[in-house]
Amino acid sequence: MRRVVIPVAGAVLGLLAGIGPGCDSSPAGPTGGxxxxxxxxxxxxxxxxxxxxxxxxxxxxxxxxxxxxxxxxxxxxxxxxxxxxxxxxxxxxxxxxxxxxxxxxxxxxxxxxxxxxxxxxxxxxxxxxxxxxxxxxxxxxxxxxxxxxxxxxxxxxxxxxxxxxxxxxxxxxxxxxxxxxxxxxxxxxxxxxxxxxxxxxxxxxxxxxxxxxxxxxxxxxxxTDASLPEPLSFADTYEGKPAWERRYARCGGTPAAYAQCPDPQPDRLPPWAWTxxxxxxxxxxxxxxxxxxxxxxxxxxxxxxxxxxxxxxxxxxxxxxxxxxxxxxxxxxxxxxxxxxxxxxxxxxxxxxxxxxxxxxxxxxxxxxxxxxxxxxxxxxxxxxxxxxxxxxxxxxNSFLYEYQAESFLPIVPDILAVRTATRKYVTYPSRPSDLELYDLLTDPSEMRNLAGRPEWAAAQADLRQALERLIVETGVPQ
The missing domain is CATH 3.40.720.10 (Alkaline Phosphatase, subunit A)
Incomplete structure (x- = not known):
């Protein structure tokens, strides 16, 4: 494979100058033991x-x-x-x-x-x-x-x-x-x-x-003979989930795709054929x-x-x-x-x-x-x-914080703060406070049934909200 060297004016090797070689260490090569x-x-x-x-x-x-x-x-x-x-x-x-x-x-x-x-x-x-x-x-x-x-x-x-x-x-x-x-x-x-x-x-x-x-x-x-198995969640209709997610799955998330996505957005996506x-x-x-x-x-x-x-x-x-x-x-x-x-x-x-x-x-x-x-x-x-x-x-x-900050490449996806435990997940969107998601990963590992807002899950949702708030404080998320 051919290598062509092109001189670079002012190559920034000086970036390394501030990192000294440190103390001597025992050999670690094929000739040094x-x-x-x-x-x-x-x-x-x-x-x-x-x-x-x-x-x-x-x-x-x-x-x-x-x-x-x-x-x-x-x-x-x-x-x-x-x-x-x-x-x-x-x-x-x-x-x-x-x-x-x-x-x-x-x-x-x-x-x-x-x-x-x-x-x-x-x-x-x-x-x-x-x-x-x-x-x-x-x-x-x-x-x-x-x-x-x-x-x-x-x-x-x-x-x-x-x-x-x-x-x-x-x-x-x-x-x-x-x-x-x-x-x-x-x-x-x-x-x-x-x-x-x-x-x-x-x-x-x-x-x-x-x-x-x-x-x-x-x-x-x-x-050449491979057949890709259909994932279970390819059938996700996004019913009961944030409307922007349905729009994203339906039309894509780039600014052009988002702008061309026809309204109104359906409450649930129709079935698609898997390829x-x-x-x-x-x-x-x-x-x-x-x-x-x-x-x-x-x-x-x-x-x-x-x-x-x-x-x-x-x-x-x-x-x-x-x-x-x-x-x-x-x-x-x-x-x-x-x-x-x-x-x-x-x-x-x-x-x-x-x-x-x-x-x-x-x-x-x-x-x-x-x-x-x-x-x-x-x-x-x-x-x-x-x-x-x-x-x-x-x-x-027993849990960890997930975070994402919206960026211009895919602006349809908002800021995200979520907590994932061993068995459950609670997802919030700070710029969209009414959009909440809660999943029971034991009974719904494909995350197709959003349980947020359901009365029978109110206590669990409150506990997860507290767990998320605790992680936000512990990790120093700016408020």
Whole structure:
């Protein structure tokens, strides 16, 4: 794959100058022997739906042998969620261990993570770790310059492209020919194979399988006989739900689609026919095949370098995605398909297990620091998952706060504040106080019956409202 280097005037390598190399650490490379501090490889998928890994997969015809192998040999979290289902806010949360309203990245592409926010890569770097970032950053799409906390940097502006990308390699613009998933994997594997005397962190942040998805050429003809099963909630009529949701499901959420949606809105949507060979959804699934190849290449590189037993490998998505559930195809909303993500942590001699306790994207930063033997900053709002990884008794959540701030790209979706417990969900829209949703996840896991306002659910609704108000205060949501 061809590399063309383009000089960049005033390359912003100085951003890294304020992050010192920290103290010396024991060797952690193939020539240096094992380190008492573990290494970390964090692989981030972009908009990967929940339910594609483990037993009971939604698409059993989709071959993901490397991801399935990682899940089988590692710790699979069955109840992993994001606190904001949108790319940039969630990525900022992964890095900082903070809610979006705390770190300030509330929308895609327009805002950078503030310099005052300490990230776990910065903390690891100061403690002597060698750090690398390869892939999609997304925050502040006006620049792809290296960000603080990383010794090695390969990225691109904004959402990037699937084919022949223009990349930033350590402050230099480089035009590459090839497929983005394969190119990012090549950078990551090459970096892993370098000799080093420090423990390391590698974040491999893929563009795939973000829509509009483009599979690798080798997978373009895959899944030719696949038939996509209809999700139960594709039959959601939205009866008893906010009118704007019916309009969104009926016509789409962009300003143009919203404006052209004919009035009046029906009280319930009529049945639609499911398309079992839906072309965009099949393209999305095909795009995951190269992502699985990437995971296999990274795991092979760790094994060949003798690093597998000293390295934690984390695989997760920045948020979930609707694949026809509720007749939708994006994220943002507080339905399960939007909130839930795949989360697997393997390697480093972890005993395979499945964990049912709630885990959040907030938890990655404190978990990495805890596993590295470092103190977790008191202001981080996530919790370490280290004890759960080891099968040790640990306090677990019984609820969490979900938040979303409306943005111009999809203005039909208003601000959201919601609480999700182990069995129920209560959703509010601050700019639309009369629009309320309550779901019993035990009897209605597809969230098709809105129970808000029903007399027999008044006590439960009051309890959930109190739980939400308590989380709003505890997490410091601005009022």
């Amino acid at each position: 094992p380190s008492p501090r573990p290494n970390f490889v964090v692989i981030i998928a972009d908009d990967m739906a929940y339910g594609l890994l483990g037993s009971g997969r939604r698409f059993p015809f989709l071959p993901l042998p490397n991801l399935q192998g990682l899940a089988a040999r590692g710790v699979l979290f069955d109840n992993a969620f994001v606190t904001t289902s949108l790319c940039s806010p969630s990525r900022a949360t992964l890095l900082s261990g903070l809610y979006a309203h705390t770190h300030g990245v509330l929308a895609n592409e327009s805002v950078e993570l503030p310099a005052t926010v300490a990230t776990y890569p910065q903390i690891l770097q100061r403690a002597g770790y060698e750090t690398a970032f390869v892939g999609k950053w997304h925050m502040d799409a006006q620049t792809d310059a290296p960000r603080p906390g990383f010794d090695y940097w390969v990225s691109f502006r904004g959402q990037g492209v699937y084919e022949d990308p223009l990349l930033n390699e350590n402050g230099h613009a480089v035009k590459r020919s090839g497929y983005i998933t394969d190119l990012l994997t090549e950078y990551a594997v090459d970096w892993l194979k370098q000799s080093r005397t420090k423990p390391f962190l590698l974040i491999l942040s893929h563009k795939a399988p973000h829509n509009p998805a483009v599979p690798a050429e080798r997978h373009a003809a895959a899944l 079992s060979r839906d072309a965009p959804r099949l393209q999305y699934l095909r795009t995951l095949l190269a992502l699985d190849d990437s995971v296999g290449s990274v795991l092979s590189a760790l094994d060949s370098q003798g690093l597998a037993r000293s390295t934690y490998v984390v695989f997760l998505s920045d948020n979930g995605l609707f694949l026809g559930e509720h007749r939708l195809g994006d994220k943002r909303l507080a339905y399960e398909e939007s909130l839930r993500i795949p989360l697997v942590i393997g390697g480093a001699d972890l005993t395979p297990r499945r964990v049912s306790a709630m885990a959040l994207n907030l938890d990655l930063a404190p978990t990495a620091l805890d596993l590295a033997g470092l103190s977790v900053p008191a202001d981080m709002q996530g919790r370490s998952l280290a004890k759960l990884l080891r099968g040790e008794p640990a306090p677990v959540r």
